[in-house]
Amino acid sequence: MDAIRQLMLHNQELREEVRTAREAAEITARLVVKQFDETERVLELFKSANAQRQAVLDAASRISIIAADRHGKITLLNRGAERMLGYSAKEVLGKRTPLDFHLAEEIKASCEKFNGIAGGPAGGIDLFLYYAQHYLSEEHEWTYVRKDGTPIPVSMSVTGIYTSEKELTGFLCAAMDITQRKRQEESLREAMVAAESANRTKSTFLANMSHELRTPLNAIIGYSEMLEEEAEDLELKSFVADLRKIRTAGKYLLALINDVLDLSKIEAGKADLFIEPFPIESMIREVIATISPLIEKKTNRLELSIAGKLGNLTADLTRTRQILFNLLSNATKFTEKGTITVEAFPKSSPAGERIVFKVRDTGIGMTNDQLSRIFEPFIQADASTTKQFGGTGLGLAISRTFCQMMGGEITVESEPGKGSTFTVELPREVKWKQAAGGSARRVEGANVHQKAAGKNGPNTVLAIDDDPAVHELLTNYLRKEGLEVVCAGSGEEGLRLARKLKPMAITLDIIMPGMDGWAVLAALKADPETASIPVVIITIEENRDLGFTLGASDYLVKPISRVQLFDTLRKYRQGRAAGRVLVVEDETATRDLMVRFIRKEGWDVVEAGNGREALDQIAERKPDLIFLDLMMPVMDGFEFIKELRAHREYRSIPVVVVTAKDLTPEERQWLNGGVYRVFRKGSFSREELLQQAREIILREVKPAV
Amino acid sequence: MRKILLVEDNEMNRDMLSRRLAKRDFEVVLAVTGREAIEKAASALPDLILMDLSLPDVDGWEATRKIKSQAATAAIPVIALTAHAMADDREKAMEAGADDYDTKPVEFVRLLQKIESFLGSKPA
Numbered sequence: 001m002d003a004i005r006q007l008m009l010h011n012q013e014l015r016e017e018v019r020t021a022r023e024a025a026e027i028t029a030r031l032v033v034k035q036f037d038e039t040e041r042v043l044e045l046f047k048s049a050n051a052q053r054q055a056v057l058d059a060a061s062r063i064s065i066i067a068a069d070r071h072g073k074i075t076l077l078n079r080g081a082e083r084m085l086g087y088s089a090k091e092v093l094g095k096r097t098p099l100d101f102h103l104a105e106e107i108k109a110s111c112e113k114f115n116g117i118a119g120g121p122a123g124g125i126d127l128f129l130y131y132a133q134h135y136l137s138e139e140h141e142w143t144y145v146r147k148d149g150t151p152i153p154v155s156m157s158v159t160g161i162y163t164s165e166k167e168l169t170g171f172l173c174a175a176m177d178i179t180q181r182k183r184q185e186e187s188l189r190e191a192m193v194a195a196e197s198a199n200r201t202k203s204t205f206l207a208n209m210s211h212e213l214r215t216p217l218n219a220i221i222g223y224s225e226m227l228e229e230e231a232e233d234l235e236l237k238s239f240v241a242d243l244r245k246i247r248t249a250g251k252y253l254l255a256l257i258n259d260v261l262d263l264s265k266i267e268a269g270k271a272d273l274f275i276e277p278f279p280i281e282s283m284i285r286e287v288i289a290t291i292s293p294l295i296e297k298k299t300n301r302l303e304l305s306i307a308g309k310l311g312n313l314t315a316d317l318t319r320t321r322q323i324l325f326n327l328l329s330n331a332t333k334f335t336e337k338g339t340i341t342v343e344a345f346p347k348s349s350p351a352g353e354r355i356v357f358k359v360r361d362t363g364i365g366m367t368n369d370q371l372s373r374i375f376e377p378f379i380q381a382d383a384s385t386t387k388q389f390g391g392t393g394l395g396l397a398i399s400r401t402f403c404q405m406m407g408g409e410i411t412v413e414s415e416p417g418k419g420s421t422f423t424v425e426l427p428r429e430v431k432w433k434q435a436a437g438g439s440a441r442r443v444e445g446a447n448v449h450q451k452a453a454g455k456n457g458p459n460t461v462l463a464i465d466d467d468p469a470v471h472e473l474l475t476n477y478l479r480k481e482g483l484e485v486v487c488a489g490s491g492e493e494g495l496r497l498a499r500k501l502k503p504m505a506i507t508l509d510i511i512m513p514g515m516d517g518w519a520v521l522a523a524l525k526a527d528p529e530t531a532s533i534p535v536v537i538i539t540i541e542e543n544r545d546l547g548f549t550l551g552a553s554d555y556l557v558k559p560i561s562r563v564q565l566f567d568t569l570r571k572y573r574q575g576r577a578a579g580r581v582l583v584v585e586d587e588t589a590t591r592d593l594m595v596r597f598i599r600k601e602g603w604d605v606v607e608a609g610n611g612r613e614a615l616d617q618i619a620e621r622k623p624d625l626i627f628l629d630l631m632m633p634v635m636d637g638f639e640f641i642k643e644l645r646a647h648r649e650y651r652s653i654p655v656v657v658v659t660a661k662d663l664t665p666e667e668r669q670w671l672n673g674g675v676y677r678v679f680r681k682g683s684f685s686r687e688e689l690l691q692q693a694r695e696i697i698l699r700e701v702k703p704a705v
Numbered sequence: 706m707r708k709i710l711l712v713e714d715n716e717m718n719r720d721m722l723s724r725r726l727a728k729r730d731f732e733v734v735l736a737v738t739g740r741e742a743i744e745k746a747a748s749a750l751p752d753l754i755l756m757d758l759s760l761p762d763v764d765g766w767e768a769t770r771k772i773k774s775q776a777a778t779a780a781i782p783v784i785a786l787t788a789h790a791m792a793d794d795r796e797k798a799m800e801a802g803a804d805d806y807d808t809k810p811v812e813f814v815r816l817l818q819k820i821e822s823f824l825g826s827k828p829a
Contacts, residue, residue: 214809
């Protein structure tokens with residue numbers, strides 16, 4: 001029995017165990033199923049994320065995205081890339097490298113830019129890895145080549161692909177087709193060049209025409225005036241009246257020419273102001289004295305009302321007088337048997353003290369519609385007024401522009417039948433900067449630049465670049481040359497500093513976050529305060545034409561050398577005007593041409609028609625450089641050099657020979673001993689000659705800074 | 706009699722201006738080119754020079770500079786006259802050493818005033 005009980009007990013235990021085991025197995029199975037479900041869910045998520053990523057890549061159908069591993073093997077090519085390049089992903093994945101889509105010479109040239117830089121790319125794929133590491137997705141212009149061989153300009157960024165251990169495993173090229181932009185740039189450039197040349201032609205034509213017109217007018221006015229006096233002496237009354245008509249008509253014609261010329265100068269950005277202090281009241285009285293015959297002729301009465309302490313105005317006297325005269329002559333033109341009032345008083349404003357001039361008339365007045373157009377050139381309030389009242393319709397347009405150039409403004413109020421009031425406000429002290437031309441101009445010589453440079457400016461270079469490493473580099477380079485370097489980290493800051501410092505030159509990076517270099521350049525050139533500061537573009541992007549079109553003075557492509565940088569910048573350094581060049585040439589036309597373009601460099605030029613005259617010139621003052629023709633009357637070039645060598649104190653003057661003569665070997669050798677360089681006439685460019693001159697003068701003349 | 710050197714290449718203007726000056730009791734010496742102006746300034750030693758700026762051979766600026774750089778003629782007042790209204794002619798003329806500046810066509814009365822201001826109102 002015991003045994004049976006024993007067995008039963010055992011059986012019971014076993015059953016318990018089996019139950020436990022079954023329960024455990026059930027739990028495990030449930031867990032496994034659950035785990036399985038979870039895995040499946042994650043897998044599903046992953047799939048959809050991958051699909052999403054692919055969808056994102058493919059949706060960017062206008063952007064080509066290509067990823068490659070460290071060796072360049074392509075691992076991804078999106079639909080945008082397929083479309084842009086004409087290859088299918090299947091064709092290229094794992095089989096090609098991004099190099100296959102680039103111009104080989106472009107890759108080579110790009111690698112060469114980094115020559116000599118430690119760790120620079122050796123070539124090929126290295127270049128992309130280098131960009132990925134150093135340029136942090138910065139966009140650059142490249143050329144892609146389609147499967148059919150068509151080149152496409154693209155703007156491309158290269159981004160590194162890293163493992164979680166920060167190891168570079170590949171890179172991703174994202175590129176956008178910029179054919180359209182390129183085309184627009186091209187047409188913009190063409191349009192600008194065409195417009196500039198048309199404008200130059202127009203300005204030149206107007207300048208010449210005005211000269212040609214004024215010369216005979218001078219005679220007409222002068223002779224009629226002279227005859228008028230004589231007729232008066234001889235008491236030929238009827239002649240006096242007629243001669244006066246000729247003179248009046250001549251003067252009217254002259255005023256007309258002056259107006260047209262003024263306007264064209266303003267349009268060409270060539271109108272200059274001459275800022276000087278002058279007493280306001282006497283200026284007003286002078287204008288009134290000039291205009292009073294006109295006022296009396298229309299039986300008008302003139303009242304002058306001066307309030308407050310007028311004192312002096314610092315502005316362009318001639319232009320201010322002209323503005324006031326225009327307003328008064330306008331008032332008399334449209335007023336009869338009425339009153340014309342001139343008021344003047346000082347007024348304080350947030351921008352400083354201003355002087356207000358008001359010219360009020362009781363004439364015919366204007367409607368609102370007429371008012372809106374009267375400051376437009378060639379428009380009078382009403383086309384019929386031209387017939388009735390005469391005038392070019394330019395006076396008000398010119399007056400307004402001159403007001404604006406001096407930092408002031410002109411406004412008008414009017415009521416038909418009651419009269420008009422014109423108000424002119426000018427700063428009491430017009431600044432030279434405000435007085436720059438109406439539009440931006442390129443710097444054309446040292447003189448212009450000297451005027452524009454402020455107190456801080458003459459020795460300062462402003463470096464605009466978002467890369468602090470570039471700041472450091474430029475500072476190191478230029479401090480050694482005695483130049484002060486001020487750095488700006490963004491376009492906006494650059495503009496602010498340019499206005500404040502008026503540096504002698506600006507170096508400008510193109511690719512910057514926010515406001516890029518092109519925008520900065522355009523803003524600098526559009527602001528009269530900064531337009532004349534030379535801008536040197538320093539960039540990795542090759543787009544010289546656009547740079548020069550927008551007004552850059554020089555264009556350097558990174559990486560740049562110290563010598564290259566300084567050679568470029570020292571052109572703008574002040575003090576080079578101290579150079580004195582003697583041009584010895586018997587042919588007047590050639591000499592004039594040389595003198596003109598050397599003078600443009602800002603140097604003093606003296607001329608001589610032969611060696612003898614040249615020696616006289618040198619005796620008067622020693623030049624820093626001599627340009628010498630060889631075949632000349634009286635004393636030829638060889639004779640001259642002999643004389644020069646005979647004088648100890650003249651021996652050191654550098655001589656550059658510019659000749660049409662075929663030199664014999666003996667002559668050449670003889671010259672080699674005494675002259676700096678020989679230029680064959682007709683076989684060198686003006687720029688070469690100037691470059692040579694700059695080199696010599698820079699060495700001979702210590703800059704006066 | 707007060708002597709004026711009139712430098713002017715345009716024949717009509719030269720004739721007209723010289724006759725009007727002669728009528729005002731000035732002795733007028735004429736020069737047509739810049740080179741001639743430099744020579745006549747030295748040989749005639751006028752009391753004042755009226756200098757047109759655009760001249761053949763040596764221009765008026767250069768002639769003025771030359772006249773002002775030579776001791777014998779440096780003190781003679783030069784009034785620059787030009788028909789060019791473009792650019793900074795006034796400054797350029799002053800830089801060259803001219804004492805005053807006027808635009809052409811000449812306003813004779815104004816020019817006379819300028820001349821008198823240099824020579825004093827009474828005939829010497």
